Amino acid sequence: MENKVVLGYWAIRGLAQPIRFFLEYIELPYEDKRYTDPQEWFGKDDQTFNSQFTNLPYLKDGDHTVFESDAIYYYLAHKVNKPELLGKDAKQQTMVATIRGVVGDFRATFFQWVYGSKETAEAKKEAMLQETGEFFRVFNTTLERSTWLTGDTITYVDFLVWEYVDEFLVLAPEVITSKPKLVEFHNRISEFPQIKKYLENPNYIKRPFNWDLQAVFY
Amino acid sequence: MGDKVVLGYWAIRGLAQPLRFYLEYLGLPYEEKRYYKPEEWFADVTSAPLNQHVLVNLPYIKDGDELVFESQALYVYLAYRANKPELLGQNPKEQVTLASVRGVLQDLFKSLITLFTIPEDQFEAKKDNFFNQEVLWIAEKLSKFLENQKWAVGDNLTYIDFQLFEAEEILRNYKPEVFTTLVGLKKHNENFANLPAIKAYQVSDKMIARPFYPPGMYRWG
Numbered sequence: 470m471e472n473k474v475v476l477g478y479w480a481i482r483g484l485a486q487p488i489r490f491f492l493e494y495i496e497l498p499y500e501d502k503r504y505t506d507p508q509e510w511f512g513k514d515d516q517t518f519n520s521q522f523t524n525l526p527y528l529k530d531g532d533h534t535v536f537e538s539d540a541i542y543y544y545l546a547h548k549v550n551k552p553e554l555l556g557k558d559a560k561q562q563t564m565v566a567t568i569r570g571v572v573g574d575f576r577a578t579f580f581q582w583v584y585g586s587k588e589t590a591e592a593k594k595e596a597m598l599q600e601t602g603e604f605f606r607v608f609n610t611t612l613e614r615s616t617w618l619t620g621d622t623i624t625y626v627d628f629l630v631w632e633y634v635d636e637f638l639v640l641a642p643e644v645i646t647s648k649p650k651l652v653e654f655h656n657r658i659s660e661f662p663q664i665k666k667y668l669e670n671p672n673y674i675k676r677p678f679n680w681d682l683q684a685v686f687y
Numbered sequence: 688m689g690d691k692v693v694l695g696y697w698a699i700r701g702l703a704q705p706l707r708f709y710l711e712y713l714g715l716p717y718e719e720k721r722y723y724k725p726e727e728w729f730a731d732v733t734s735a736p737l738n739q740h741v742l743v744n745l746p747y748i749k750d751g752d753e754l755v756f757e758s759q760a761l762y763v764y765l766a767y768r769a770n771k772p773e774l775l776g777q778n779p780k781e782q783v784t785l786a787s788v789r790g791v792l793q794d795l796f797k798s799l800i801t802l803f804t805i806p807e808d809q810f811e812a813k814k815d816n817f818f819n820q821e822v823l824w825i826a827e828k829l830s831k832f833l834e835n836q837k838w839a840v841g842d843n844l845t846y847i848d849f850q851l852f853e854a855e856e857i858l859r860n861y862k863p864e865v866f867t868t869l870v871g872l873k874k875h876n877e878n879f880a881n882l883p884a885i886k887a888y889q890v891s892d893k894m895i896a897r898p899f900y901p902p903g904m905y906r907w908g
Contacts, residue, residue, distance in 0.1 A: 521832040522791055537790030540783050547779035555782075559767035562775075563760050573793070582794060610741045645833030 493507035564619035590685035705849035762846035762869035833871035
């Protein structure tokens with residue numbers, strides 16, 4: 470009897486990678502459905518859902534499907550009865566929303582460059598690294614003041630930031646290696662037994678981070 | 688006791704308008720620090736207590752010694768502060784739906800900003816096409832979703848309804864005719880505007896009707 474949840478997304482890291490990490494962390498069995506061909510999704514699978522919000526990524530659980538990446542973490546945390554991963558009290562829930570907001574601002578800056586003009590990418594790279602470096606500085610300082618980004622226990626937003634730390638360790642390592650708390654944070658999550666095992670799994674996607682056809686860095 | 692919380696933001700609607708409605712709805716005593724010029728904000732940001740914080744930005748809530756940043760976090764903070772956590776979603780189903788609507792709504796706001804920051808010399812030529820191709824389809828998704836329910840998560844009001852209303856007000860003011868087809872958004876818009884606290888605030892002298900966006904920087908506002 471197949472009762473695994475199904476995570477559907479493109480065959481890249483993108484928005485789904487922290488969700489994959491989250492699924493591995495909570496040790497919930499799942500099918501990692503990867504759309505390598507847009508025609509498998511558009512006009513085909515995307516027609517099978519009865520929702521106004523049909524999109525990738527999705528999380529299908531039997532008859533029920535959740536859309537929007539952020540909502541997927543909420544669904545999964547409640548499914549495995551670990552709501553503390555969303556923030557265990559008012560203070561931490563506020564901090565989760567704060568970090569999530571900062572991640573959103575980071576994404577806006579970073580992806581404007583990633584999916585921007587290929588011709589000007591090299592010229593604009595330094596300015597982009599300055600701006601994104603500011604965000605990483607904020608995360609680093611936050612980690613000097615608390616064990617995890619939102620307090621003394623881990624929440625799903627830690628996985629969101631891990632993904633961008635990991636990406637920058639490839640794109641511009643000095644942005645990360647100059648911030649010791651970020652390096653330690655990256656190692657700390659990598660060393661969780663279930664995450665360590667996942668990182669060594671041949672199914673683990675190392676690259677591309679982004680859409681390789683359109684991105685200036687992937 | 689009863690210290691007022693302070694909402695700090697530019698003297699425009701922007702990200703703070705739903706928060707103003709929210710504070711009125713919550714019935715929390717509050718004050719606003721409205722910044723009319725960048726120099727005023729720069730002065731505050733470079734002195735205590737703001738200069739001791741890492742994530743400083745607008746809008747913010749100052750609550751005694753407590754400072755909270757990032758607009759989405761302010762809704763969480765204020766719900767608990769007013770002892771009305773039901774506005775965050777009363778059960779997992781409502782919380783998940785809230786997060787889904789929030790994701791789609793954020794795409795709508797992003798699209799609207801892209802529309803209104805089309806370079807000045809191209810705006811007239813490109814605006815209608817862009818609206819129809821990049822804004823309308825997201826608004827349609829939300830409208831159809833809302834057709835068969837009163838509020839974003841169903842029967843209960845949550846903080847995302849406040850943000851939805853602001854998106855509706857932008858659409859209604861920019862292109863009033865869209866409400867003929869976006870009946871779900873129209874219905875939600877009317878229901879929200881009729882909430883007693885909202886109705887009273889909209890006719891009060893605290894209400895900022897316009898601009899939605901910083902004047903001079905956006906093609907419309």
